Amino acid sequence: MSHRVTMRDVARAVGVSPMTVSRALRDDETVNAKTRHKIRQVANDLGYVYDTTAQAFRTQKSGFVAVTLPSINNANFAETFRGLSEGLGQSGMQLLLGSTNYQVDKEEELVRQLLTRNPEAIVLTGGHHTDETRALLSARNLPVIEIWDLPAAPLGHVVGFSNASAMAKVVTHLAEKGRYRLGFVGASENTDLRGASRRAGVIAAAAELGLPDVTIIDAGSAPVSMRHGAQAVSDLGDAVSELDALVCVSDPVAFGALSECRRRGLKVPSDIAVTGFGNFEVASVSDPRITTVGVTAREIGMQVAALLDDLFAGEAGDLPRIVDVGSRLVPGETS
Amino acid sequence: MSHRVTMRDVARAVGVSPMTVSRALRDDETVNAKTRHKIRQVANDLGYVYDTTAQAFRTQKSGFVAVTLPSINNANFAETFRGLSEGLGQSGMQLLLGSTNYQVDKEEELVRQLLTRNPEAIVLTGGHHTDETRALLSARNLPVIEIWDLPAAPLGHVVGFSNASAMAKVVTHLAEKGRYRLGFVGASENTDLRGASRRAGVIAAAAELGLPDVTIIDAGSAPVSMRHGAQAVSDLGDAVSELDALVCVSDPVAFGALSECRRRGLKVPSDIAVTGFGNFEVASVSDPRITTVGVTAREIGMQVAALLDDLFAGEAGDLPRIVDVGSRLVPGETS
DNA sequence: ACAAGTTTTGTTATCGGTAACATGTTATCG
């Protein structure tokens, strides 16, 4: 009880050197099979627990991959995290998670904190960062992977998709259905930068197609969710009848908007169309099903895991890898 | 580039000993204010980054709190994690997260892995664990906190609520409304143990009130979500008309069931009532709003953070703390 | 039986901080 069991203790008990124990526990083939067995046996009996901290210190490899997410409470980001987590299972890396609450300065602080743990790679959601964050990262020789975006000036590798062109698909789809007067429902501020990209994408696509100006409908500050979508429609009141479609920044927002429309007796899609983003479960289960954009959240995570595997195996080549996982329109019953 | 900047380098540049640098960077009052300033300045200029790994190794304090969740992709668990994360911000602890996929043997493996990082406390979701997990934890002198449950034989501290008595509230509420023939919609297997507790709670409460036997409706294997709820109702077919109410294991399941009922032309609540669990956002935004049970997911996290603060400050006393955060019925429009 | 090769094990130094203790340096006061 007084003193934790170390390799030294195991070594003494077996009658070998600590080095042999170290090798045996890491399944080093050069250790005699019988010795290896005995060592594992004794280690177990003594209640030995491997000390990854010491290993990380000595080898200068933490075994950590740092990940920043805007929010953990978001099905899509959670799926990405899960894909990453499962995909990385093989390589023995552990994920060190932090959430930024959609704020770049929070991200900076988080990155600073995460870096003190010597991660072997860092995965950042989004392509917008403070200068200080960029400086911190480039000062280290650390693989950086940006996800959920296709930044113009990437820090390193990228696994993402274009939010703007995803929204263009939605706008085109609506225009084909004769929906010209669009309202965009999303966060007001620019803190949610993916949201801002989507808004910009809608505006650009509408202009491109010669549609009237997009009405921007403020749903509050990020993160916006179901209740914000409902509230936005509620705030809009009768002005909603001026619109052909509500283009929402995400499926939860769309679901909130849809529910509120129904509460107000508006028929969807005959009176107004509603679209979402992200292909969340709620989009396909809701009645009517919500037209949305499918983004392969889980696949982003898995692609990142694959990329990291290559990086750690030294098989990734020198060039930063840019993976566009794309997006696809998922037509539902609300448009 | 060749060699990372250490305290030694900073010390040399300033002309003091590494120890002084160490103290200065940790804001030790005994270091002269001017020296402290200079050291911080130089550390910054040299691009020094504190090495938490080395600190963790030397002090034998990792600064980690390990957390296991059944799933990260679950709004309630995510909220708990967030509450914990935010509440723990002060104490400088970092969370080390792992998810068990609702499997106790996965939990065991995870605990084993997490322990190698020398966490200073461990937070486990649920009160059911393998014997080996229990052994691993009790062999260490490590604070253990079980959450989201009130286990009969806790490993240490507890911050949770009774799943069974929460369901009893739902059953009582339904009985008062004249709903006697209940169907419980949840995961089939017993891997999701909180789900199993809820099922048991429903059965016990129905028996207590003298209601007819509860019909168990299999929604597939854990984690069950919206689509499972919809599928379960779909599978049920006409048999659904034999029931007065669908008692669902969670709000997402309830929402799926509700949507499917509507697709099939069933009126909720006049034809059948639907209830959920967890007071997820979808319950309050959905039209009609879903009757559910509010569990203070975020508060669980914050309570755990508060408890950990006390523990680390040595102010927690000797006895394990058992916190029942309770639960409350949130009547909606589906019952 | 011995050299040369192969397999297995051991020795030493070290990663970057910091606890505990020792020492130096500057105020304070009779």
Next chain:
DNA sequence: CGATAACATGTTACCGATAACAAAACTTGT
């Protein structure tokens, strides 16, 4: 001015594993 206290800094050893190198033990062929 010298003694004592208060403050500021330095020294030494060490946390537990492991890379790099060294050496021992065992095979094998002649």
